[in-house]
Amino acid sequence: MNRWTKALAVVAAASMLVPLSACGGDSDAGKTKLSFFANNTQTTYQKVIDEFEKQNPDIVIDFSTTTGAQSGYQQTLQTRVSGGQLADVYMVPPEALSDLVKSGMVKDLTDEPFMEKIGESNKNAYSVDGKVYGMAISAYATVMAYNKDLLAQVGYDEIPATWDEFLDMCQKLQDAGITPYLEAKDRLGVPVESWLGYDSAQAGESLDAKIDDGSATFEEVYGTYFEEWYKIIDEGLMSSDVAGISPDQTLSEFTSGRLAVMPSGPWYIADYENAKLNYGFGMIPMLNEGDTPYAPGYPDPAFGINAKISGKELEAAEKFLTFLTSEEGLKAYQEGTGLIPNVEGYTASVDEAYQSDYDLYIATGNVYLNSAHWTKGATALRNEIYTQLQQVATGSITPTEAAANLDTKFETLS
Numbered sequence: 001m002n003r004w005t006k007a008l009a010v011v012a013a014a015s016m017l018v019p020l021s022a023c024g025g026d027s028d029a030g031k032t033k034l035s036f037f038a039n040n041t042q043t044t045y046q047k048v049i050d051e052f053e054k055q056n057p058d059i060v061i062d063f064s065t066t067t068g069a070q071s072g073y074q075q076t077l078q079t080r081v082s083g084g085q086l087a088d089v090y091m092v093p094p095e096a097l098s099d100l101v102k103s104g105m106v107k108d109l110t111d112e113p114f115m116e117k118i119g120e121s122n123k124n125a126y127s128v129d130g131k132v133y134g135m136a137i138s139a140y141a142t143v144m145a146y147n148k149d150l151l152a153q154v155g156y157d158e159i160p161a162t163w164d165e166f167l168d169m170c171q172k173l174q175d176a177g178i179t180p181y182l183e184a185k186d187r188l189g190v191p192v193e194s195w196l197g198y199d200s201a202q203a204g205e206s207l208d209a210k211i212d213d214g215s216a217t218f219e220e221v222y223g224t225y226f227e228e229w230y231k232i233i234d235e236g237l238m239s240s241d242v243a244g245i246s247p248d249q250t251l252s253e254f255t256s257g258r259l260a261v262m263p264s265g266p267w268y269i270a271d272y273e274n275a276k277l278n279y280g281f282g283m284i285p286m287l288n289e290g291d292t293p294y295a296p297g298y299p300d301p302a303f304g305i306n307a308k309i310s311g312k313e314l315e316a317a318e319k320f321l322t323f324l325t326s327e328e329g330l331k332a333y334q335e336g337t338g339l340i341p342n343v344e345g346y347t348a349s350v351d352e353a354y355q356s357d358y359d360l361y362i363a364t365g366n367v368y369l370n371s372a373h374w375t376k377g378a379t380a381l382r383n384e385i386y387t388q389l390q391q392v393a394t395g396s397i398t399p400t401e402a403a404a405n406l407d408t409k410f411e412t413l414s
Contacts (some may be wrong), residue, residue, distance in 0.1 A: 007311065014378050034316040035062040037080065037087035039073040039301055040337065052323050059316045060124035062087075065303040074379050081105055088317050092102070092134040092304035095371045095378035097126055100304070106133045107305040114322040118342045121365060125299040125372065127203050134302025136320055138339040141297035141361035142190060143354075144285075145264035147257065148278045150178050161293075163191065163228060168283040170237040173260050181261045182254075188389035190263040190296060190395040192225045197294030197368025208373035211410070218406035226392065228287060232391050243390040266354045267338040271317040281357045293360055299366030300339055310327030377413030384409045 038045055038318035042063050049061045064087065074093055080086050086105055100106040110132045115123070118135060128136030144159045151157065154172040167376040183190055200206045232238045248314055251268065255275035264281065272279045283293050293401035305317045305323060323329040330341045334348060340358065341348045350358045361367050370385075371378040373392040388402035397405070 002059050019071050024240055025114070031060045031062040032312045032316045033060055033062050034089065034313060034320060035064070035087040036320070037077070037090040038063065038065050039091040039093070041065060044336050047332040048106070048329065051328055051332045052320060055323065055328070056316075056319055059319065060200065066207040083255040086306050086308070088306050088309050088313050089320055090304055091301040092126065092308065093301045093372075094125060094298060095382060097133060098128060098375055098378070101128045101133055106308055108133060109135055109305070109321075112318065112321070114318070114325050117325045117346075119342060119344055122299040122302075122342065126302045134304045135324070136299035136302040137324055137333065137343050137365070138300045138337075138341045139297065139362050140265055140267075140339065140359060141301055141367050142265055142284070142328075143295055143357045143361070144261050144264050144282045145254065145268065146251045146253070146261045146280055146282055147215050147259070148280050150260040153178065158280070160285055161283065162284045162285075162289050162291075163231075163287055167231060167235065167237060170232065171235070172263075174237055176227050177251065179259045181232065182245060182250045182259055183238070185243055186383075186386050186392055187228070187244055187247065187263065188242060188386050188393065192222070192229055193296035193370055194294045195225050195228070195287050196221075196370060197296075198291050199395075200284060200368065201292065201294070201366075202388065206369045206373040212374050212376075218410065219404040222403040222406065223400045226389070226403055229389075230392055230399045234360070238393075240393045240395065243393045266340060266351055269338065269351050269353065279353065281354050283360060284356065290367065294366045294368050296369065297361060297368035298372055299342075307375060323334060377410065380413060381406065381409065 020413075036045075036049075042065065045063065049063060052057065053061060066076045073091070074096060077086075077090065077096060081100070081103060092100060092106060097106075108131050115132060115135060118132075118137070121319065122136040122139070123132045126132055126136055141220075146159055148157070150173065151169075153245070154169065154176050156169055156172075160166045161170055175181040196207055200208070207216065207221045211218055211221060233240060233242075250259070250262050251271060254262045254264075255271055255277060257275075257277065284295050286293060303321055305314070305321070309317065324333060325343055327346065330343055330346045331350075333339070334341055340350060340362065371382045374381055384406060388397070388405050391397045392399055392402050
């Protein structure tokens with residue numbers, strides 16, 4: 001990545017910074033203020049904040065996020081690091097970990113007592129050179145949400161297991177006048193990571209790690225996957241308009257009952273319930289019959305502590321992370337974020353609709369995140385994938401050209 005010092009390139013993001021602490025005035029006099037920069041809204045974290053402040057009346061959380069929520073978070077994080085304005089506690093995206101460690105802005109948490117409850121997979125996800133720098137307390141897997149009523153109209157009661165079978169279902173939905181499937185412009189190519197995950201497991205090493213070390217190229221690895229994904233565009237089963245469709249627009253189409261299938265997860269359950277949809281969750285279709293199911297996923301962004309803080313602020317930060325591994329903290333976290341904790345000793349509540357996918361992917365560890373295996377330019381490369389697939393969707397370039405362009409981008413990064 002190594003873009004932390006390029007503040008001018010992201011200076012616009014600084015204007016997106018929104019301090020949202022509801023606390024203030026004389027009631028906070030004498031309290032330790034703990035700044036917390038998050039990748040989602042204050043509403044999402046309010047239950048966590050309220051319960052923590054209730055248990056620690058001498059500490060007040062000074063919350064901030066970006067108006068762009070998760071989509072603007074990494075950009076603003078870079079600006080805050082380069083400007084020396086990093087919060088005491090902040091969310092560490094996996095793509096940013098390497099550069100945060102190099103910049104000396106994230107504290108080593110390896111031997112902290114609160115890390116004893118964190119599973120090895122979550123620790124490994126936020127480790128560099130054997131040291132753990134982020135506390136991930138949940139994991140995610142992107143799956144397919146589907147409208148049961150719309151699928152039933154064409155004779156289906158679940159998502160097919162293979163990509164070709166999925167395309168057949170989409171054709172039947174299209175013939176029935178139903179929009180089959182949509183992805184958002186900044187999340188294009190959802191099945192690709194599933195296919196990469198399975199093939200990496202078969203190879204005994206991450207295919208993206210091979211690209212990273214120079215023993216393979218994006219064109220060699222991604223070209224075939226992009227060609228497969230492009231079938232759904234080429235056959236007219238997903239509109240080229242996806243090059244400009246936002247996640248909120250995709251969600252709106254689904255909750256309105258006009259869209260049959262969308263990539264999703266438990267974070268959208270409340271929206272589906274509010275819309276009174278008859279919905280279900282299903283697997284990501286694999287390329288071949290018999291392939292072990294994998295899903296795009298990873299331990300969620302981790303809680304990190306600013307390595308530059310000390311004294312009361314550091315003590316408060318450590319108390320906050322300790323709280324987040326407690327029964328009360330994890331319950332508040334799950335209720336507020338909709339994410340599923342996977343901390344040792346805590347039994348998470350998994351919605352019945354998502355249980356089978358939780359068992360299929362999260363419980364088995366069969367999730368894959370390509371950018372976790374790139375040691376340079378992870379955020380830039382991931383964004384470049386979406387940019388290239390937008391051009392593929394509109395017919396501006398071929399899938400093979402898109403993969404080759406990723407190699408060109410990769411060569412510019414350091």
